[in-house]
Amino acid sequence: MNLHTKPLNRTLLNLIKEEPTEDMRVLDLGCGYGKLTFALAPVVKYITGIDRSPEQIKRAEELAVERGIDNVEFHVADARTTDYSRFGKIDMIVAHFFMSNEAVYNSSRCLGHGNVFAFACFHEDRLKELGVKSRFSYSLDGMEDLLKNAGFRVEYLDAEKEVLEFKSKKEFYDYFKGSKARWEQTSRWKNFMEYLEQGGRKITYSTLVGKARKL
Numbered sequence: 133m134n135l136h137t138k139p140l141n142r143t144l145l146n147l148i149k150e151e152p153t154e155d156m157r158v159l160d161l162g163c164g165y166g167k168l169t170f171a172l173a174p175v176v177k178y179i180t181g182i183d184r185s186p187e188q189i190k191r192a193e194e195l196a197v198e199r200g201i202d203n204v205e206f207h208v209a210d211a212r213t214t215d216y217s218r219f220g221k222i223d224m225i226v227a228h229f230f231m232s233n234e235a236v237y238n239s240s241r242c243l244g245h246g247n248v249f250a251f252a253c254f255h256e257d258r259l260k261e262l263g264v265k266s267r268f269s270y271s272l273d274g275m276e277d278l279l280k281n282a283g284f285r286v287e288y289l290d291a292e293k294e295v296l297e298f299k300s301k302k303e304f305y306d307y308f309k310g311s312k313a314r315w316e317q318t319s320r321w322k323n324f325m326e327y328l329e330q331g332g333r334k335i336t337y338s339t340l341v342g343k344a345r346k347l
């Protein structure tokens with residue numbers, strides 16, 4: 133397994149599926165190549181995925197054609213600056229490992245009373261062994277305040293503290309090697325290599341999962 137084959141967060145899927153999704157039009161923020169979008173397509177009326185990466189959206193569109201899925205569409209769009217109403221009426225907004233303050237406010241503006249925003253995102257302890265906090269990570273309290281300030285009632289919010297353990301240096305390296313280019317932009321890659329060399333084989337991969345309802 134590597135980061136790309138990591139399965140979808142189970143809690144998030146369950147939180148979404150508790151809702152009467154069959155007749156819903158759903159928006160997936162930061163959809164990548166559509167991992168969550170395609171997982172939800174069979175249980176919703178229609179789902180739109182947006183991502184700022186044209187490469188990811190192209191791949192998602194190719195997969196939709198390959199798999200013959202016709203209740204999905206994908207758009208290149210920045211979830212922080214886009215007015216989501218351009219995608220038509222939306223009944224639920226979801227996000228799997230994409231999060232930003234602006235996206236929470238945009239979701240609140242787009243959703244109607246009683247509609248749900250459900251997400252899994254990086255928790256502040258994620259990769260804490262490597263010393264560099266992700267600017268996309270949130271604390272429990274920080275996320276709770278953000279959701280409330282944006283006009284949501286928090287129905288579920290929990291930090292899932294998973295610790296990944298690797299048997300060997302190679303296994304650990306292979307799992308994260310795809311992150312090298314990104315991590316080299318901060319000292320995270322250097323810290324990772326040092327941690328590996330010093331015998332580190334465990335890493336915290338904590339996730340914040342939540343469901344909030346528009347007031």
Ligand SMILES: C[S@@+](CC[C@H](N)C(=O)[O-])C[C@H]1O[C@@H](n2cnc3c(N)ncnc32)[C@H](O)[C@@H]1O
Binds near residue numbers: 182
């Ligand atoms: C960790 S990936 C998760 C992708 C997908 N949701 C999944 O679970 O496989 C984060 C995604 O968010 C996208 N992203 C980052 N910032 C964004 C923004 N401001 N607007 C839209 N997408 C963004 C990235 O291009 C990337 O595809």
